[in-house]
Amino acid sequence: MGRAPCCDKANVKKGPWSSEEDAKLKSYIEQHGTGGNWIALPQKIGLKRCGKSCRLRWLNYLRPNIKHGGFSEEEDNIICSLYISIGSRWSIIAAQLPGRTDNDIKNYWNTRLKKKLLGKQRKEQQHGGRRNISSQKQEILRKGMRENSNYMVSSSSSSDHHNNNQILPYWPHELPVLPPIPYSNEEPRFNDHASIRKLLIKLGGKFSDDDQPTNEVTNLDQYPLDNNNSMVQPILYQQQQLNMLSAETLQETQYNLDGVNVSTLQGQSCSQATLEQMIYNNTQKLDGLEFLYGDILINNNRAVGNSEWGQIMNSLLLPPVVNSDYEGLQQGMLQDCAIDQLRYLGPY
DNA sequence: AACGCGGTCAACCGCGATGGT
């Protein structure tokens, strides 16, 4: 037995809205509000529309202070950065861009930004992209060795919000910073969100077409470097970002660890060992987490894609990173990360 | 002028989440 339809399909008008319908809906909501029931609303005002359709029309078009089109470079970068962090959660991304709707951002991403990304990647290839990225990374590593030797895990304590912001130069300060979260893809493909995100990370998470050298830092720069092992940095970065999250944001976005909502852990007493184990078990899967490790997993998980995305991703692959103790390191990092997350989430 | 094609975007659809009973 299927789900009952939300409205009588036969008596409901579909397709584009007329100006009369718009006017009816707008004036009613402005005077009375939605009444907390979208399904009943169209009958109340004599619209032959589905309640869901009314809601969508209001949210995406009629609502006051809606902006359409004309995305700025800064908005591009925000969308891009958030996409790296949280994936295709358009509603959350839209919440960070006043006046923008999730539908708008989704359309903008699918029709423009993704292509912009492709174009930029081709440019990189024409300029010897693979070697460029590699050498750029090495330069960053060297720079990190010199300048960030004091960076320690403890610097990610929740009291360091201001310091943390300093490593996100183009991130508007009023915006909550969302952490990269486990991203599950049972069968990773090159044209899926995770792959696009990896590509974005490789490209620095920015869409500036500017080929001139700038002082803008890439996402690689955003990971402060540890002189012991640079691979730790994305995880530390994740920790920092998580620490910066407000409890409200966490609850709103409801990050899950193997079905356990992180937000529900707040205020609950639970043994450290149990929670560590729980998070550790989750990270064992590694599906989708690979973007947190940059090249390491990409290279350990080499796949041949026939799609355009596949070719792009393959072109970006770097020589394998040799790390005999990778697994141990990884587990240690993840457990440390888990412990730090739990510290943030509350006493245990 | 007619046609085909690709890009854009408003709207639809289905499903999971949520809240009330």
Add this chain to the structure above:
DNA sequence: GACCATCGCGGTTGACCGCGT
């Protein structure tokens, strides 16, 4: 706890438009 109605989200569709041939 089960059930139901509704909400909210992300993916997809299809109408429309501009451009090239």
